[in-house]
Amino acid sequence: MAAGPVRRAASLIGAAGHDPRMAKAAPGNAHATGQWSSRAPRQLTRRRFLCVAGATSLSMCLCDGASLAAEADLPFREVEDGVFVRYGLQEAMSADNGGAIANIGFVVGETGVAVIDTGTTRQQGTALRAAVARVTDRPVTHLIATHVHLDHCFGHAAFDDLEPMNIGHRRLAGALAERGPFYRDQIRALSPDFADTDFRPPEVAVDDEMAIDLGGRRLQLKAWPAAHTDTDLTVFDEASGLLWASDLLFVGRLPTIDGSLNGWIDAMTQLVGPQARRVMPGHGPLVDGGDPAIEAQRAYLTTLRDQVRAAIEEGLDISETVDLLSRDTHSNWLLYGEGHGRNVTTAYAELEWE
Amino acid sequence: MRILLTDTILRQPLLALAALCLLAVPAAAEDSKAWDDIRASLFGSDRAIHDGRDVISMEAPDRALDAALVPISVTAEIDQSKDRYIKAITLVIDENPAPVVGTFHLSPDNGIADISTRVRVNAYTSVRAIAEMNDGQLYMAERFVKASGGCAAPATKDAELAMQRLGQMRMKQIGTWREGEPSEVQLMVSHPNYSGLQTDQVTQLWIPAHYVRTLDVTLGDRPVLRFEGDISMSENPTIRFFVEPEGEGALTARAVDTKDNVFEESWPIRLEPST
Structure with a gap:
């Protein structure tokens, strides 16, 4: 790696803001604490301040394009030599x-x-593109979508004129055909600012594995059988030993199942190979290859499977199973209340066909 | 314009309605304009529909966890006697693009006229179960459900598996079955039940609706359920209902989808000795 990009990256990080909501990430995770605390305070624009001061008045925020745009300005940080990430809010x-x-x-x-990945909106894609330009004048040659979900690959259109190689799982084109319009409408419903957000089906499909060369730097792409979704793709950077697992790993935030629970449990046994020194989740902080967060996710998924299987075996229907398995509302997972019941529902619909 | 179980008008109006699907606004719990139209189409304008509390009740979540898979249970408050029984239960979701989920045809052979299934809910909407008695009287139970996007939302979690498994059926005997006693059965048909509300981004053509249209169930040679359905049924249509076994025999299910695929399967039933 040339030294130039790195120095400029450092200045980029220095200008970046801090969002207090980040502090909620991954309770009890030492890595998280160390990473977030190193960040400078976030700039608070006047409009954003008004939005927050307005006791989180939803109507006010909906009208406030500037506060929405501000989220596209979350900082990019260099986590390995030449590897940059913008952490999403938990x-x-x-x-x-x-x-x-x-x-x-x-x-x-x-x-x-x-x-x-390019985030949820054209604005996030544009911000990512600007972050690249501040670090290097080398061209964006590859655009990788880690899966179909709307928070990951709906900023792709910001790169249209650069014509990078647009890469995804072999099922991604089909999944976007099925889900894309619905996701796009959900995004546009967030704010009029997102009216020009649209999705871009991949032109290059990864059937199983594929390597791409960025010049002296090889990335290994792997397409997984249905797990978190049926379009999961991971990226391994040989140079740094960083595995970009995306949503095959959730750290701190409750994993959500939208593919196959059994498939995901299987994938977890191979996800972090011996070469993977560190792992970038789709949500939450970067962790080491042996971090307990990985085991925590596996334990959640296998416990869910065991409990739902037992409920089906007893003849409970979906509603009874959700009631039974949602009684304990205490959990260390963020967004547990929003997601666990749905995970039970999804797991039931899969496991009743075993 | 509303779509009611009429295949001939199904395809084209869906194109126009698909846009409305996502714009539907929260509806009041009381009778909606949509319901007036649906009711007139289903039962005519002049048939009285009575409060159902003495005949049927319904359970549905106030807020759906997964809009594409919302469990609905209808419980009969009367026995299926030969003199007075529920002969049909129709499920309606007012604000769905195709509001009539389907009709379950029943008989005294069911013993109990309870029905559970899973539906798609596309907006904040009233969900209704209308029971038609053997004497033609109508009774209705109603719930309000908050959900959005169940029809247009992704149907399949694992698209390849859904097509590999197309038409497979499962039968489960719930609890203990005894001769002459109402016994609960769960029938499952593996089918993506595509709603036809998604477009193919490359061709800009609508992915055509492809769903289970009818399901006929017999126990021995007695018909015990006929279901006529539509796109508001969830992926992998699943129905729980009751039968009264009259001795050893086989339960047979025959499903037909909108591509005229026919799926048929039989299972021997297991009975415990009568008490």
């Missing part, structure tokens, strides 16, 4: 956060840059 998607809830980023090679 929140449900809302008008106030402009959908900036997932980790997105890019990897800089000697001849080109690979973008890994």
Whole structure:
């Protein structure tokens, strides 16, 4: 890696803001604490201040394009030499956060840059593109979508004129055909600012595995059987040993199942190989390859499977199973209340066919 | 304009209605304009519909966890006697693009006229169960459900698996079955039940609706359920209902989808000795 990009990156981080909501990430995770505390205070625009001061008045925020745009300005941080990430907020998607809830980023090679996910909106894609430009003048040659979800790949259109190689799981084109219009409408419903957000089906499909060369830097792409979704793609950066697992790993935030619970449990046994020194989740802070957060997710998924299987075996229907398994509302997972019941429902619909 | 179980008008109006699907506004719990139209189409304008509390009740979540998979249970408050029984239960979701989920045809052979199933809910909406008695009287139970996007939302979690498994059926005997006693059965049909409300981004054509249209169930040679359905049924249509077994025999299910695929399967039933 050339030294230039790194120095400029440092100045980028210095200018970046801090969002107090980040502090909610991954309770009890030492890595999280260390990373977030190193960040400078976030700039608070007047409009954003008004929005917050207005006792989170939803109507006010909905009218306030500037506060939405501000979420597209969350900082990019260099987490490995030439690997940059914008951490998403550990929140449900809302008008106030402009959908900036997932980790997105890019990897800089000697001849080109690979973008890994682009966020929820054209604005987030544009912000990512600007972050690349501040770090290097090398072109964005590859655009990688880690899966179909709206918080990950709906900023792709910001790169249209650069014509990068647009890469996704072999099922991504079909999944976007099925879900894309619905997701796009959900995003546009957040704010009129997102009226020009649209999605871009991949042109290059990864059937199983594929390597891309950024010039002296090889990325290994792997397409997984249905797990978090049926379009999961991971990226392994050989140079740094960083595995970009995206939503195959949730740290702090409750994992959500939208593919196959059994598939995800299977995937977890192979997800973090011996080469993977560190793992970038789709939500939450970067962790080491042996971090307990990985086991915590596996334990959640396997416990859910065991409990739902037992309920089906007893003849309970979906409603009874959700009631039974949602009684304990205490959990260390963020957004547990929003997601656990739905996970039970999804798990039931899958496991009753075993 | 509303779509009511009429296949001939189904395809084209869906195109126009698909846009409305996402714009639907929260509806009041009281009778909506939509319901007036649906009611007239289903039962005519002049048939009285009575408060259902002495005949049927309904359970549905106030807020759906997954709009594409909302459990609905209808409980009969009367026995299925030969003299007075529920002969049909129709489920209606006012604000869905195709509001009539379907009709379950029943008989005294069911013993109990309870029905559970899973539906898509596309907006904040009233959900209704209308029971038609053997004497033609109508009774209705109603709930309000908050959900959005169940029809247009992604149907399949694992698209390849859904097509591999197309038409497979499962039968489960719930609890203990005894001769002459109402016994609960769950029938499941593996089918994506595509709603036809998604577009193919490449061709800009609508992915055509593809769903289970009818399901006929017999126990021995007695018909015990006929279901006529539509796109508001969730992926992998699943129905729980009751039968009264008259001895050993087989339960047979025959499903037909909108591509005229026919799926048929039989299972021997297990009975415990009568008490």
